[in-house]
Amino acid sequence: MDAATTLFETHRARLFGLAYRMLGTPADAEDVVHEAWLRLHAQAPVALDDPEAWLVTVTTRLALDRLRRAKAEREHYVGPWLPEPLADEADAPDATLERGESLTLSFLLLLERLSPEERAAFLLHEVFDYSHAEAAAILGIAEDACRQRVHRAKARLHEGRPRFQVDGAAQRRLLERFVAAMAEPRLDTLRALFAEDAVHVSDGGGVARATLHPLHGADRLARLYLQLARNLAGVRYEFTTLNGAPALFMLHGDSLASAMWIECDDEHITAIHALRHPEKLARIHAVTNPAASASLH
Structure with a gap:
């Protein structure tokens, strides 16, 4: 594999996990990750100061754009909209990521309560462990604005969280x-x-x-x-x-x-x-x- 492919495959599972949690459908997440791959190939990876941060930034912003369009489309969806599951297969693109609460279908549905901007900030900080400063840089906003989005998101999710956590x-x-x-x-x-x-x-x-x-x-x-x-x-x-x-x-x-x-x-x-x-x-x-x-x- 060439350098760009090797770099991309190293981070692919993380990028897919982020895009899937943003969008709630594997096909849309795959489209976003593929577009990030194409953009990486248009770059010279050796010229990137932090290739992982670059890939996460591109993936997040592509997912944000797609989620904004999806939110508008879902306003005209007939009946309730539910996220699309991932099959539990060893070779699934997300297989190397921890399957915690943030990947459950109930939690993905709960994330629909958030605006696209709140959803991105929350996932970057709370699920993928980026600091407020790092998440703000990925989103292209001020650190205080990122902190406020995460705070609002946590409050909205707390309101809708199930009363019981059962194994x-x-x-x-x-x-x-x-x-x-x-x-x-x-x-x-x-x-x-x-x-x-x-x-x-x-x-x-x-x-x-x-x-x-x-x-x-x-x-x-x-x-x-x-x-x-x-x-x-x-x-x-x-x-x-x-x-x-x-x-x-x-x-x-x-x-x-x-x-x-x-x-x-x-x-x-x-x-x-x-x-x-x-x-x-x-x-x-x-x-x-x-x-x-x-x-x-």
Whole structure:
């Protein structure tokens, strides 16, 4: 490999991790990282004082521009928008990065509360450990302005953060209970799964059948899933891992009909997210191996 390629590959996982957390979709993150690669090749790497800082700066600013456009487009999105998961594969571009809370789908959705500028400052300082001064230089703003953005972002995220932080084992147990309840659907069994103030969010993008607004309350969620269970002939569920957390695929024949993940306390589901957009599902299905997942029929 030439010097530019070697340099780029050294930092690629970090650049992808930053772009993905900024944008919430792997394809957009890959586009940003590819554009950063092209810009690096237009440079003479040996002339760069700090190649890593240069690459992070270019990637951040490209992601910011794309996120601003995406925010405007999402204002016209049909129904709720959910981030697109990463398959949990050893050769995924983000595989060398720690899969902490900042990579979970619930946290990526929480980041949607922030403005693009707040999101960039928060991620650089809180997730990627740049100082306020370093993050400000990357963003091209004053250090005080960067500090204020991080402070506002932390306050907004604190307001929306789930009340409970539960490990993956508890999520897996509740997903198993959910699958069992869907196999023999009864209103009382389904209702017992959900916290009183549980919320259901479904992303169909106006293309697939999905609720157009979040649904709230154990009663409404139990009735929704009772109806779905009675109407879903020939569906099977497969357990998987998305963004480092337990998740559930719902398959109809060879097609992935839904990808689901939850938030929970020790005993109840507090939020359930269902990704039903066909294009997003097709991309997930293309890079996963459902046959290797533990499955229930």
